[in-house]
Amino acid sequence: MLEIQINHHQVTSHFALNHIHFQVKAGEIFALIGKSGSGKSTIANIVVGQTIQPGASIIVNGKELNTQMDRLIKVFKEVGYVPQNLHLMPHHTVEEYLRRLGQKMTSQDLEKFIQKNVRRFRLKSVKNTKIQHLSGGERQKLALLEAISKPIELLVLDEPFSQLDTEQKLEFSEIFKQVVEEEKIPCLLISHDLVDILSLSQQVGILHQGKLIFQGDWVKFKKSQNKHVLKLQQAMRVWKEKIDTLLNV
Numbered sequence: 001m002l003e004i005q006i007n008h009h010q011v012t013s014h015f016a017l018n019h020i021h022f023q024v025k026a027g028e029i030f031a032l033i034g035k036s037g038s039g040k041s042t043i044a045n046i047v048v049g050q051t052i053q054p055g056a057s058i059i060v061n062g063k064e065l066n067t068q069m070d071r072l073i074k075v076f077k078e079v080g081y082v083p084q085n086l087h088l089m090p091h092h093t094v095e096e097y098l099r100r101l102g103q104k105m106t107s108q109d110l111e112k113f114i115q116k117n118v119r120r121f122r123l124k125s126v127k128n129t130k131i132q133h134l135s136g137g138e139r140q141k142l143a144l145l146e147a148i149s150k151p152i153e154l155l156v157l158d159e160p161f162s163q164l165d166t167e168q169k170l171e172f173s174e175i176f177k178q179v180v181e182e183e184k185i186p187c188l189l190i191s192h193d194l195v196d197i198l199s200l201s202q203q204v205g206i207l208h209q210g211k212l213i214f215q216g217d218w219v220k221f222k223k224s225q226n227k228h229v230l231k232l233q234q235a236m237r238v239w240k241e242k243i244d245t246l247l248n249v
Contacts, residue, residue, distance in 0.1 A: 001025055002154055002186035003059040004047060011042055017210045024186035024203065029177070031189045031197035034207035040190045041084065043207070044158045047188060049076040060153045060186070080147030080185075082157040086139055088146075090132035094123055097131060097142060101149040113149075121145055121175055137168030144176060148183060155180065155187040161196045173200055194232055195239065206232070 006020040017039050024030040034040050045051035047058055049065065058065040058076070065076045075081055089097060098117060102110045118124050121141045126134060131142065140160055147155060160176070161169050177200055180187045191197050197204070205215040206228060214226050221229060 001059075001061060002030075002188070003057070004043075004188075005057040006043065006046060006053065007055050009042070009046065009051075009053050009056065011039065011210070015039070015210060017042060020212050022203075022205055022212065022215050024188060026186055027181055027184045028203060029180055029187045029189050029197075029201040030203045030205060031191055031201035032205045032207060033191050033194055033197065036192060038207040039210045040192070040207055041158055044083075044156055044188065044190050047154075048079045048081045048156050050074045076154075077150075078153040080150070080152040080155045082140070082143045082147050082155075082160055084159045084162065086143045088131050088139060088142055091130060093128050093130050094118075094134070094138075094142065095127050098145075101146055117145055120179075122171070135168065136163040136165075137172050140164065140168075140172055141175065144172075144179065148179060152183075153185060155183070155185055156190070157187070158190040159192065160189070161191065161193070169196065176200070194236065198236075 002024040004020065004022055004024075006017050009017040011017065015037075020043060022030065032040055032043065042051065046053050046056050049058075052074075053066070056066050060078055063078075065078060089100070092100065095114065098114045099110065102113045105113060118127055121144075123138070123141065126138055131139065134142070140163070144157070144160075157176070160172065164172060173196075189197060189201060203215065203217055204221060205212050207213070208228055214221070214224060214229050216224070222233070224230070224233075
């Protein structure tokens with residue numbers, strides 16, 4: 001179980017996060033959506049430990065991560081993090097990168113690790129390809145693989161679909177959802193697009209001007225009379241009508 005509470009965080013002189021509080025169960029994906037500038041990535045940075053906020057509480061499985069102790073590495077060691085801007089090694093091949101991730105393993109365990117993840121992340125066809133030549137979807141797979149390559153208790157992804165085309169989104173979403181279920185860890189997914197997360201998440205939170213104006217499952221979302229939720233509901237109906245028309249359903 002993940003519990004996040006941010007009472008107040010002043011981002012700029014004109015913008016702050018206020019009264020942010022939500023929980024995510026193990027094996028569950030909580031999608032935090034909102035327009036650009038609503039504070040989504042700021043929350044992600046606080047949750048993973050990159051932004052220091054003394055008043056924030058980040059509790060995973062009953063343990064407070066934000067202990068205010070000085071850390072050489074800002075990101076909490078308990079967190080697997082896939083940021084918006086990926087920092088992969090462009091001149092390594094996929095296999096070389098996997099060997100780097102598993103460099104502390106025994107030779108036997110390393111080979112099992114490589115075989116398992118090449119299959120799990122569908123990387124067989126690009127195993128010997130340099131990262132600089134991979135597609136956006138393939139690089140995103142590697143970033144997710146790296147995030148879970150160490151023992152973690154929480155996974156955070158910040159706008160993982162922004163650089164992917166439709167086909168890549170579908171494949172990555174399938175792998176991502178399977179990973180969260182298999183690892184049985186809570187996951188915070190940051191996005192600006194409701195369509196991207198509709199089939200992935202069990203819970204959704206809507207952020208508006210630094211405030212969490214809605215949170216709940218999709219049943220609660222459907223029944224909500226919140227004006228911002230009603231706008232999203234209407235947009236979803238329009239999308240469905242357009243798709244049905246195109247497919248002649």
